[in-house]
Amino acid sequence: MVTSIILINAERTKINEVAEKLQEIAGISEVYSVSGKYDLVAIIRVKTNDDLADLVTNKMLAIDGIAKTETMLAFQAYSRHDLEAMFAVGM
Template sequence: MITSFILIQTERTKITQVAETLADVDGISEVYSVSGNYDLVAIARVKDNDELATLVTNKIVDIEAITKTETMLAFRVYSKHDLDSMFSIGL
């Protein structure tokens, strides 16, 4: 599984609308509103790089209120939480 973090700038009045739209996109597991240079961070979890490319260049690009994105790939996870087991019990 490929995990990536997509940093997103939006039109200022459309942050909530964009977040809700992103949350409904297949491959996006979470969307956070954040402070700083970006308005939102979307967490993408997809099968492979081709699926990530399709997500970013064919789905996210169609959301008109998005003005800029930056995609970062995760190489390794360092966490005390076992995410796989959390998702398997439905949390």
């Protein structure tokens, strides 16, 4: 599983529209509107790096209103959320 965090700057009048379109894309598990330097943060969980590349370079590129992105690849998960998910499937 490949997890990525994408920081997104959107056109000011299209932030909500961009967020709604992002959450419809398979592989994007969460979208947050945030304060600070970026407008939105998307959490991506896909099977392979090729799936991530397709999502970023094809599917996200088709969304009107995205001005700039910065993609970060997660190496290790330390969150309680991930531990709870493991126990939920009986591991």
